[in-house]
Amino acid sequence: MYRIGTKPYPTKIMHDKLYELILRGERLDGRRPYDYRTIEIKTSIIEKTDGSALVNLGGTKIIAGVKTSLGQPYPDTPEQGNIVVNAELLPLASSFFEPGPPDEKAIELARVVDRCIRESKMLDLEKIVYIPGRTVLVVYIDVYVLDYDGNYFDPAVLASVAALATAKIPVYEVRDGEVVLSHEAKTSLPIRRFPVSVTIGLLGDKIIVDPTSLEESAIDTSIVLGWSQEDEVAAIQKNLQGLISFNVMDEIIRVSKEKANELRTRLMEAVGRVGIEP
Amino acid sequence: MEKAEQRLITEDGRRVDGRGLDEMRPVKIEAGVLDRSDGSAYIEMGKTKIYAAVYGPKEAHPRHLAQPHKAILNCRYHMASFSVEGRKAPGMTRREIELSKVIRQALESVVILEEFPRSAIDIFIEVIQADAGTRTAGVTAASLALADAGIPILDLCPGIAVGKVEGRIVLDPSEEEDKKGEADMPVAMAPRLDSIVLLQLNGRLRSEEFREALLLAKKGINVLYELQRKALSKKFASFSPMDEE
Amino acid sequence: MTIHIRERDIVTPGQILSDEPRTAGAYTYVLNGKVYAALAGVVQLKDSKINILPGKAPYKPSEGDSVVGIIIDSKPSNFEVDLGWHLVGFLHNPRQRSRLRLQIGDVVYTEVRYSGIRGVFLEGGQRLIKIDRGLLIRISPVKIPRIIGKRGSMLNTLTSESGCKLYVGRNGLIAIIGDSPEKELAVASAIRMIEEETHIPGLTERVTSHLRKKMIGGEIVGEG
Numbered sequence: 001m002y003r004i005g006t007k008p009y010p011t012k013i014m015h016d017k018l019y020e021l022i023l024r025g026e027r028l029d030g031r032r033p034y035d036y037r038t039i040e041i042k043t044s045i046i047e048k049t050d051g052s053a054l055v056n057l058g059g060t061k062i063i064a065g066v067k068t069s070l071g072q073p074y075p076d077t078p079e080q081g082n083i084v085v086n087a088e089l090l091p092l093a094s095s096f097f098e099p100g101p102p103d104e105k106a107i108e109l110a111r112v113v114d115r116c117i118r119e120s121k122m123l124d125l126e127k128i129v130y131i132p133g134r135t136v137l138v139v140y141i142d143v144y145v146l147d148y149d150g151n152y153f154d155p156a157v158l159a160s161v162a163a164l165a166t167a168k169i170p171v172y173e174v175r176d177g178e179v180v181l182s183h184e185a186k187t188s189l190p191i192r193r194f195p196v197s198v199t200i201g202l203l204g205d206k207i208i209v210d211p212t213s214l215e216e217s218a219i220d221t222s223i224v225l226g227w228s229q230e231d232e233v234a235a236i237q238k239n240l241q242g243l244i245s246f247n248v249m250d251e252i253i254r255v256s257k258e259k260a261n262e263l264r265t266r267l268m269e270a271v272g273r274v275g276i277e278p
Numbered sequence: 279m280e281k282a283e284q285r286l287i288t289e290d291g292r293r294v295d296g297r298g299l300d301e302m303r304p305v306k307i308e309a310g311v312l313d314r315s316d317g318s319a320y321i322e323m324g325k326t327k328i329y330a331a332v333y334g335p336k337e338a339h340p341r342h343l344a345q346p347h348k349a350i351l352n353c354r355y356h357m358a359s360f361s362v363e364g365r366k367a368p369g370m371t372r373r374e375i376e377l378s379k380v381i382r383q384a385l386e387s388v389v390i391l392e393e394f395p396r397s398a399i400d401i402f403i404e405v406i407q408a409d410a411g412t413r414t415a416g417v418t419a420a421s422l423a424l425a426d427a428g429i430p431i432l433d434l435c436p437g438i439a440v441g442k443v444e445g446r447i448v449l450d451p452s453e454e455e456d457k458k459g460e461a462d463m464p465v466a467m468a469p470r471l472d473s474i475v476l477l478q479l480n481g482r483l484r485s486e487e488f489r490e491a492l493l494l495a496k497k498g499i500n501v502l503y504e505l506q507r508k509a510l511s512k513k514f515a516s517f518s519p520m521d522e523e
Numbered sequence: 524m525t526i527h528i529r530e531r532d533i534v535t536p537g538q539i540l541s542d543e544p545r546t547a548g549a550y551t552y553v554l555n556g557k558v559y560a561a562l563a564g565v566v567q568l569k570d571s572k573i574n575i576l577p578g579k580a581p582y583k584p585s586e587g588d589s590v591v592g593i594i595i596d597s598k599p600s601n602f603e604v605d606l607g608w609h610l611v612g613f614l615h616n617p618r619q620r621s622r623l624r625l626q627i628g629d630v631v632y633t634e635v636r637y638s639g640i641r642g643v644f645l646e647g648g649q650r651l652i653k654i655d656r657g658l659l660i661r662i663s664p665v666k667i668p669r670i671i672g673k674r675g676s677m678l679n680t681l682t683s684e685s686g687c688k689l690y691v692g693r694n695g696l697i698a699i700i701g702d703s704p705e706k707e708l709a710v711a712s713a714i715r716m717i718e719e720e721t722h723i724p725g726l727t728e729r730v731t732s733h734l735r736k737k738m739i740g741g742e743i744v745g746e747g
Contacts, residue, residue: 011593012628013698014659021704028708046407047325049360059313063406065360086359086368092331092402094314099354099402101369142359142368146329146404147312317579335581335609346640349609390552390561394581395640397609425536428580428665430550430561433537470537470559507535510563513578514533 018218022206029058029212034255036210036263041158041270043166051167051189055159058212059149061093064141064159066167070179071138073129081128081136085114087143087156094148094213108239109156112197112224113143115235116157120195120228123164127190130172130179137169139189150213153224153239157197158267165191165271194273195234196263197226198256205248209259216240223252227260286455287444295452302438302450302498307418309426309509317427319509321419324452325409330419332427334399343398348391350398353382355416357405377413378403384417384437384466384476390430399429410453411439417466417476422506435475436502437466440491442483447490449498463488465495469503530568534560540573548572550580582608582664582694584638590645591654591692594629604631604645606694607661610638615647623653630654630698632690654690657700658707664695666718672727677717680727684734685710709737 021027031037037058046052051066073080087110089097102110117123128137141163143156168186172179201211201219211219221242226235233253238244244252284294291299303324312318315331322328338344355378359366370378385401401423403416414437421435441451442461456462461481467474483491524543528534540551540558547553550562551573564577584590584606592604592612602625604612614625614633625631631653634646645651662670670691671678682689687701687710697714701707713730720726 011630011659012626013630013654013656015628016656017658017704017707024704026704030708046327046360048363048407048409052360061312063358065358067360067365069365088368090356090402090404091333091354091400092312092315092318092329092404095333095336140359140365142365144358144404144406147314149314316581337609337611393583394609396642425563426579428562428577430552431536432552432554432559432561434535468537470539471554510535511533514563514565 014214015218018215019203022203022208027208028214033206033208034259036259037212039155039158039263039266041162041267043162043271049163049167050169051163051165053159053162053166055155055162057151057155057158057210059147060145060151060155061147062143062145062152062155062159064143064156064163066160066163067140067142068167068169069138069140070130070135070172073133073136077125078133079129080125081123082138083114083118083123083125083141084138085110085117085141085143085160087113087145089145089148089152093145096213097145097148108237109145109152110143112153112226112235112237112239113141113156113160116195116197116226116228117141117160117164120193120226120232120234122161122191122193122195122228124190124192130174131177135179137172139164148213150211150216151199153199153237154197154210154263157195157226158263161194161196162267162271164189165194165273193229194264194267195226195228196260196267197224197235198259198263199224200252200256202242202244202248205245207248207251207255209255225252225256225260227257227264230261231257285444286458287446287448291446293443293448293452294454299446299448300494300497302501303452305502305505307422307502307505307509309422310513315423315427317423317425317429319419319422319426321415321422323411323415323450325407326405326412326415327407328412328415328419329404329406330416330423331402331404332399332420332423332429333402334427335394335397335429336400338396338398344396347395349389349394349396351382351386351389351391351401352398353378353385353401353403353420355381355403355405355413357408357412361405361408377416380476380478381413381417381420384435385420385424387473387475388421388432388435388468389424390432393430399424410451410456411464413478414438414464414466414476418502418506422509425506425510433468433470434503434506435466435468436499436506437464437476438495438498438502439464440495440498442481442487442491447487447494449494461487461491463491463495465492465499467496467499469499526573528566528573530566532566533564534566534575535563536560540566546571546573548574550575550577577665579663580665582606584610584612584635584643584694586635586638588635588693589632589691590635590694591630591632591659591690591696591698592645592694594625594627594631597625597627606643606692607696608664608694610643612643612645614645614651623651625653630659632692632698652690654698654700657688657698658704658711660697660699660711660714662695662697662714662718664693667691667693667695669717670697670714677727677730680730681710681713681734684731685738706738709734712737
């Protein structure tokens with residue numbers, strides 16, 4: 001909400017102020033510690049993709065696009081399709097981001113999104129194999145941060161999953177040992193689950209969820225938990241330096257699980273799914 | 279059996295998407311769409327969709343690049359991987375680097391750089407869907423973002439492409455017309471100064487066609503200019519100024 | 524002499540304002556003897572000048588401006604102060620003369636002593652105040668006059684209603700110091716309201732009732 005200065009200099013008085021508020025169970029923008037900012041999810045916004053989504057989480061805006069093509073499977077998974085995730089922190093999103101090839105933060109974001117999708121077994125990768133060991137579907141997920149006010153992990157996962165869940169891909173068939181495009185109408189990807197991530201910030205043993213950019217400059221550390229379903233964590237990333245007291249881990253798990261279920265409900269409404277398909 | 283080649287323009291001057299020769303695609307222009315930046319804009323022209331953001335004036339980095347008497351302008355035109363048919367590999371292509379340069383120089387023609395000595399103004403253009411005319415839509419959005427940031431400029435710079443398709447001069451070519459046509463000519467202007475700030479040509483035109491194309495571009499530019507002005511004025515709809523204390 | 528616009532007209536960059544170069548005021552430029560708007564904004568005719576009042580514009584320091592800044596670097600002879608805009612202010616190291624001990628990350632309130640070709644120099648003497656607690660917010664510098672109000676009237680309302688002390692910088696940074704976070708946040712939201720409100724009439728009354736409502740409830744209601 002408040003941008004101080006042109007660069008990410010934390011000021012002592014704001015650090016103290018955020019700390020004081022959080023100790024009292026309050027936050028600068030009026031939220032309680034376990035409140036998310038407003039979430040908006042729009043799908044199918046880029047016609048040239050197979051699937052796309054734009055997610056606004058408060059002042060953070062992220063777009064994800066899904067494209068597919070035929071390719072070779074990885075040698076160690078000959079009977080699975082491929083997922084390739086790329087993320088960029090665009091310099092138009094924040095004065096903290098520099099132009100140039102993806103840096104360690106962008107690569108970390110891509111890999112956390114990848115783990116949320118891959119490890120949760122969101123996609124049934126075995127159903128997108130056409131000739132085992134030779135031809136499979138490659139699913140590219142490209143994530144761009146367009147406007148950044150803290151916490152890019154959660155909207156990036158929401159946008160990627162919403163884009164995948166609403167994607168329409170061409171139907172292929174095997175004819176004379178070759179994979180060819182079928183005349184059938186486009187189909188959906190084989191979706192099994194709806195993973196979501198929850199980003200938690202810590203000040204001492206106090207927990208907040210969905211920190212803003214200003215809060216990120218004041219928190220001691222932060223952890224992202226990707227929940228594949230009701231009671232299963234599929235990805236974890238402690239993404240800042242700093243100490244997490246062992247004692248707060250139980251509360252982190254409890255809060256993130258509860259928030260993940262809320263986010264998933266919101267996500268499934270946005271993609272028009274009321275129940276998880278078998 | 280060979281199919282008869284599909285014509286892009288009918289006998290009575292209609293294009294494949296139903297437009298007349300001098301008609302542009304539907305346009306949407308908004309100012310102030312990205313909160314973190316100092317100024318921003320969004321444009322849609324048909325399926326072309328572009329964000330532009332301005333940061334600055336800010337300290338020039340590295341400091342030795344700073345000019346003692348004026349600001350320097352940096353510009354990056356970049357396309358999202360999913361913005362095109364197929365998938366563009368991440369990273370800047372030679373085309374993106376060239377377009378960044380011509381767009382920067384178009385904007386340098388109108389920004390009053392002397393207002394901010396020793397500083398830098400960064401302009402970022404992000405194409406999230408490319409469907410012809412991205413550089414001119416990019417200039418249109420970027421100049422609006424500069425105005426939104428409150429950076430003094432001589433004029434806004436709306437831009438549009440004109441093309442030659444099956445021997446006819448057309449406004450705002452579609453991607454198909456751009457690919458199959460004989461010429462594509464992006465133009466951007468400072469309309470109040472009646473001056474050109476960006477001009478490129480890819481293809482061949484006779485001198486008479488070139489003049490016709492320029493005049494047609496100007497027609498489109500005037501329409502875009504009014505839309506830019508509307509997007510800016512919207513913010514002042516019920517503004518009442520207050521005297522200094 | 525031809526003036527092409529009227530008071531309170533909304534203009535956009537490149538729009539012609541007059542045929543008389545002497546009428547060129549704030550955010551205008553002169554080309555071939557004519558005056559044009561360089562920014563989008565509302566026209567103000569004042570002292571035979573045409574000024575543009577923009578909604579947003581970068582801060583340009585001038586001598587005598589009160590500013591709030593953040594200490595970002597410490598050099599042998601001076602501190603570098605981020606004013607939130609394109610130029611870094613230099614603060615002559617006041618260590619020898621002053622009771623203040625400044626560190627990187629500190630927030631200070633001071634005055635611009637010189638702004639020109641050599642850079643921006645800030646007052647390091649008695650005028651320099653270190654702000655050691657409170658809430659720091661940033662608004663568009665062109666909206667600062669509204670926060671102060673006519674002869675300081677709006678600023679008076681903000682401070683007297685809330686009991687908070689305010690340091691208002693021309694550069695758009697404002698430090699709010701109160702005896703509770705509720706009061707500081709109430710003032711912050713009142714400032715946002717003044718910044719965004721387009722209708723001036725009755726604004727003082729609305730700010731007063733806004734502050735009372737926010738503080739009596741003891742409840743923090745965000746606008747984010």
